[in-house]
Amino acid sequence: MLAALLKLRTELGGAALGLDVPGAAEGREAQRSLLSQLDDYILPRLVQLGAPLLTVIGGSTGAGKSTLVNSLVGRRVTESGVLRPTTRSAVLVHNPADAEWFQPDRILPDLARATTQSHDTRALTLVAAHTVPQGLALLDAPDVDSVEADNRRLAGELLAAADLWLFVTSAARYADQVPWDYLREAADRSAAVAIVLDRTPESSMGEVRGHLARMLTARGLQDSPLFTVLEGDVDEDGLLAPSAVAPILNWLHDLAADPEVRAAIVTQTLDGAVRKIVFSAFDVADAVADQGAVLTSLVEDVDRAYTGAEAAFAKDLSDGTLMRGELAARWRDFAGSGDLLRGADDRIGRLRDRIVDSVRGRRARVTEVQESLAHDIELLLLEQAEAGAHAAYQAWEESAAGRSLLAGSGRELERATRTLRSRAERIASDWIEACTEIVRSEGAEHRMTARFLALGTSGSAVTLGVCVVSELAPRDDASGATMARDLLVDVFDDATAHRLLELAKEDLLRRAGTVLRDERQRFYDVLARAAAAPSAADSIRAAARAAEDARHTDLIPEDWD
Incomplete structure (x- = not known):
């Protein structure tokens, strides 16, 4: 019975009842009372039945x-x-x-x-x-x-x-x-x-x-x-x-x-205490189950908010939204500086131009496109992380349980985490590098073609990145999205270009999804501290039934009614 009651104590002690739902206060008081009874009397007495x-x-x-x-x-x-x-x-x-x-x-x-x-x-x-x-x-x-x-x-x-x-x-x-x-x-x-x-x-x-x-x-x-x-x-x-x-x-x-009389008194009181513990544990389990329904709803609010943020990131990423402003200008400057596929002779001229640019202190145009592309992806990720946090926060504010949780955690949940900007910057930069690796590994068979040599590995990678953020842009878009898609197909074949595009896009969505899931985890952590998982109710009931079985085995003599 000691083992059964220790298990019941673990299940009761691990079941948080912090959500503001009807009956929660009564459930918390019952839980506190049961834990005190176990710790102060039942468990110590079972360990030392011979105590005074x-x-x-x-x-x-x-x-x-x-x-x-x-x-x-x-x-x-x-x-x-x-x-x-x-x-x-x-x-x-x-x-x-x-x-x-x-x-x-x-x-x-x-x-x-x-x-x-x-x-x-x-x-x-x-x-x-x-x-x-x-x-x-x-x-x-x-x-x-x-x-x-x-x-x-x-x-x-x-x-x-x-x-x-x-x-x-x-x-x-x-x-x-x-x-x-x-x-x-x-x-x-x-x-x-x-x-x-x-x-x-x-x-x-x-x-x-x-x-x-x-x-x-x-x-x-x-x-x-x-x-x-x-x-x-x-x-x-x-x-x-x-x-x-x-x-x-x-x-x-x-x-x-009289040791026998003392033992009878201890057994009577101990048996009654265990019986009451078992009976009351089911009340706590019911309170945990009541919280479980609200917990599920609050989890769904968070999931809905951040799933929406992930979907919005994926949409804005590929529909040409980013091909505005500085990125579009940098891309047109890079792609429109001449026919990039004119051949090896013209590559010599472009090499001369890059040397002159370097002497004059200007960065290579491909680097400017990379930086602009990374910056826009960083901002998009920040924007959707903020949107997800705000949507989840607003949803919780519409319920009493949610408002209680928010009151205990301040307003930090309404915004993205403070470290997200530096993390988003690193994610975007790493993705640019990943595009380069994708071009090297997946497009290896095209690396010695004149078209690839004319564009170069970095140029091919940045073209791939621009294609990802303009995949669904209209064909007549003036930002240069059509030029990027045509250029990628010209350097590689159509099938390879499609494969590279899918790999690069999946890689970025995976990285962004990891960030947004980590942002969502903040809400889960608040819930985990406040409420037990819905399965905890069944665990408490199972432990209570095991304790009741052990009570009949260990405490109640065979000649008792």
Whole structure:
């Protein structure tokens, strides 16, 4: 069962419930409660079934819990008084021989250990006392109805970690709703409970005790021991008379002295806790499933936005959109500087011109086309990345869950990442180089032809690049797109030109697609932190069923109903 519950704990702990959907708050609270119950009580207790019986004294404000603990121990070990709330940090009193059982990694691991009581609700004060029998420990908890939320939260955690509840109430408070909410929870999970009716005048003891007993019966707690402590004076140390607490003290000593009884109490409480965990885990699974539907919708919003951006990039890339402005002018200057295919003699003239250009400090025209082409591709990729981010952001703003996610991540998701410009610049530059490699490898059989020699490898590569960005441009386009396509076919044959065009285009779309998918991943990462995958609900249910099977195998004796 330990292995099954560890698996269930892993599945529960890994299921994020951060989406703002109906029932999410309740699901998160149920998840938190289950994880606390597993970590604070069930798993530590399963690992150390022989640990002392942990008896948590809890109850209403002013019921006299701390006074009762001090009186049971025989000395002042926990703060008591008329000011409320009195108890802040929890106090655990144990026999000195049992000290090792209460080290930080054994029980209530989230509470820091202390040797003196403080007002730190995240501390656990350990007190050794020989008057506490070996095999049993007393833990004084804050008020379950404290005016301070931290006290109430700690009281709930401590009661959930108890093998045995010693629930203290008074004649003035026994009918209050909050304590009964805790007692009903104890009954729901079959926890071992004893009731102390404290601070009750002798004149009304019979009536109050009878009414309280009927209330316990009506709520399934008729088998819980019911002790009474008459209202009386305390001594100078704030302790009740020994006779006032003798029945409770004798009962606790009897429990400590009987290993079989202790084991039965532990088994009863542990079995009920596991049963409640399994039952409640299905509620968490349902909450995860509810979030899964919204998660799917938010993922679809992001996919739609970035799929649209990829499609727009592919369209604008090849329909001649880029063959405007400077790129078109640079290309016409390069291609229109003369007939590029006039032959080897004219190549000598062009070589002379390039030497003169170099002397005058002007870059070769082919380099200018390459730079202009790379710049325009960079801008197009940036534009579509920005469009994808904006579209995804706007789609999320239309749902409550999406708005909540955006509120937690600022407005950075509305824009492309800050490093995208440098990455887009590198992508475009690398693609220009890739065109050169494609020409060298795929057009190798044409490299010794006069037409290829006239244009050169760089000229052929830049012509290929221009053909990619003007593949679907109209035939009568004045930008020079038609000239580029005709030139590519003239240098290579028609089939080779088509193959080169497809390879270069696919290479660029692949590079751009990788960038846009990485941009989209930012939204996925936000979702992954906020919500579990839809499959997590089934994983939780499967782990819960396995834990229930293990409960019947390991905890429930064969003679139990």
